[in-house]
Amino acid sequence: MVQLCCLFRATIAFFAVFILAASITVNPAQARADSRVLKADAFILSLINDIRITVEAATETNDERKAAINAVVDTYFDVDGITRFSAGRYWRAASDEQRVHYARQFRNVLVNTASRQFDQIKGLTFIPTISKVRGDKLILVGGIIQDGTGALPDVEIFWRVSAIAGQPMRVIDVEIENISMLKTQRDENEAIIRRGGGSFDALLQSLDERLAAMAKQ
Amino acid sequence: MLGFDISLHKLYAMPLILLISLSGCSSIPADQQSDSRDPYENTNRSVFAFNLLTDDYVLEPVAKTYKDTVPLPAQTALSNHVEWVGLPSTVLNSSFQGKLENATLASLRFLVNGLTFGLVDLMENEDEPEPKDFGQTLAFTGVPEGSYLMVPLLGSHTTRSLAGRGFDFMFNPISLVGGSSAPAVRRAETPIAAITFRSNSFNVINQIKYNSIDPYARTRSAYYQRRTGQLADILPEKADIDDGFGAFFE
Numbered sequence: 001m002v003q004l005c006c007l008f009r010a011t012i013a014f015f016a017v018f019i020l021a022a023s024i025t026v027n028p029a030q031a032r033a034d035s036r037v038l039k040a041d042a043f044i045l046s047l048i049n050d051i052r053i054t055v056e057a058a059t060e061t062n063d064e065r066k067a068a069i070n071a072v073v074d075t076y077f078d079v080d081g082i083t084r085f086s087a088g089r090y091w092r093a094a095s096d097e098q099r100v101h102y103a104r105q106f107r108n109v110l111v112n113t114a115s116r117q118f119d120q121i122k123g124l125t126f127i128p129t130i131s132k133v134r135g136d137k138l139i140l141v142g143g144i145i146q147d148g149t150g151a152l153p154d155v156e157i158f159w160r161v162s163a164i165a166g167q168p169m170r171v172i173d174v175e176i177e178n179i180s181m182l183k184t185q186r187d188e189n190e191a192i193i194r195r196g197g198g199s200f201d202a203l204l205q206s207l208d209e210r211l212a213a214m215a216k217q
Numbered sequence: 218m219l220g221f222d223i224s225l226h227k228l229y230a231m232p233l234i235l236l237i238s239l240s241g242c243s244s245i246p247a248d249q250q251s252d253s254r255d256p257y258e259n260t261n262r263s264v265f266a267f268n269l270l271t272d273d274y275v276l277e278p279v280a281k282t283y284k285d286t287v288p289l290p291a292q293t294a295l296s297n298h299v300e301w302v303g304l305p306s307t308v309l310n311s312s313f314q315g316k317l318e319n320a321t322l323a324s325l326r327f328l329v330n331g332l333t334f335g336l337v338d339l340m341e342n343e344d345e346p347e348p349k350d351f352g353q354t355l356a357f358t359g360v361p362e363g364s365y366l367m368v369p370l371l372g373s374h375t376t377r378s379l380a381g382r383g384f385d386f387m388f389n390p391i392s393l394v395g396g397s398s399a400p401a402v403r404r405a406e407t408p409i410a411a412i413t414f415r416s417n418s419f420n421v422i423n424q425i426k427y428n429s430i431d432p433y434a435r436t437r438s439a440y441y442q443r444r445t446g447q448l449a450d451i452l453p454e455k456a457d458i459d460d461g462f463g464a465f466f467e
Binding site (some may be wrong): 029045085113115134137140151153155172173178179181184190192194207210 | 433447
């Protein structure tokens with residue numbers, strides 16, 4: 001009877017240890033995913049911090065603002081990938097000259113637009129929430145943008161970060177309330193090209209006109 | 218007392234009548250469309266231009282004045298009220314879609330906040346229900362999305378979401394409640410909702426309006442993405458493992 005009891009206790013102990021071991025043994029793939037998420041979270045917090053510093057510091061002249069924005073963009077964003085993707089399916093058919101022209105003007109429009117919105121960024125706070133792994137190349141870093149004055153409702157935001165093994169992390173998109181800024185830009189660009197009869201030059205001309213209008217404002 | 222305010226439904230029908238009269242319902246050939254979901258693009262663009270004009274002369278200035286002059290607590294109260302008015306639709310449609318937890322959350326919130334006509338959010342720190350509309354219920358039952366429609370004054374829709382909106386409006390229990398001052402109150406709901414929406418989205422809408430090369434295409438894209446997000450739990454097959462960014466890495 002004592003032996004039976006000991007055997008029973010040993011069996012229970014074995015299963016307890018087994019269950020405990022199973023519960024603390026992390027799946028290697030899961031661990032890798034978790035470490036990528038942590039890295040992406042830290043990457044975005046660093047970006048937010050740099051944006052805050054930029055907004056607070058570079059407010060003297062428009063050129064100063066643009067230089068500061070360009071520095072942040074080059075450090076944290078996959079500019080080449082964003083440029084390529086934003087031109088949609090027409091990128092492949094574009095000539096080298098058209099691509100260079102587009103890349104230059106697209107960046108100019110983005111930086112000009114961002115520099116005009118400095119005042120709107122002030123007073124906003126980013127509160128991290130949940131981050132998600134998407135496939136083996138993307139991580140969505142989630143958060144809430146809160147307006148310190150309470151004048152604007154909270155906004156849900158996701159930073160889409162490319163996280164390819166062996167390559168530095170880069171932001172490729174910002175998604176606000178389910179709306180991807182990059183996809184919206186691509187759809188707009190494709191619409192302009194299609195309405196221009198499929199000509200990439202129609203997009204280039206629109207960008208040139210937009211920049212000229214911005215310069216006059 | 219229950220009543221049915223016919224004039225309100227005429228009011229709702231106005232954008233539809235305007236849409237039909239503007240359109241002539243002519244679709245354009247597929248090779249001339251900038252998006253395959255938008256066969257009435259030329260008409261839609263005309264309606265969009267009309268909506269932009271309305272925004273220039275009415276909504277934007279009113280929303281700006283509202284933002285600048287109405288105290289923040291009052292703005293919050295009105296936003297809360299607009300949300301509260303939509304809760305019965307969420308209750309109905311969550312039930313239709315089998316999302317009983319969401320229906321319960323919305324019912325509770327409607328009842329509790331009803332003590333202040335929705336002006337004060339007494340359940341601020343509780344779980345919030347997800348807004349559900351009849352357009353989503355139609356999607357749930359397998360009704361196809363239809364075409365993209367830019368509706369006068371109401372903005373972006375698909376055929377399905379517009380039908381859903383009509384249903385939600387007509388069968389929202391609040392629109393059936395009567396009383397001597399009820400019609401006036403109900404008439405005020407639509408402009409209040411429009412102004413709070415425009416005010417809460419002031420910078421976003423102005424960003425599209427003033428900083429886009431093609432504001433129409435940008436609006437359409439944003440609408441479809443937002444709607445896809447709202448339908449994600451109903452139509453999970455539309456969700457993509459790489460969120461449609463596979464081409465980014467090619």
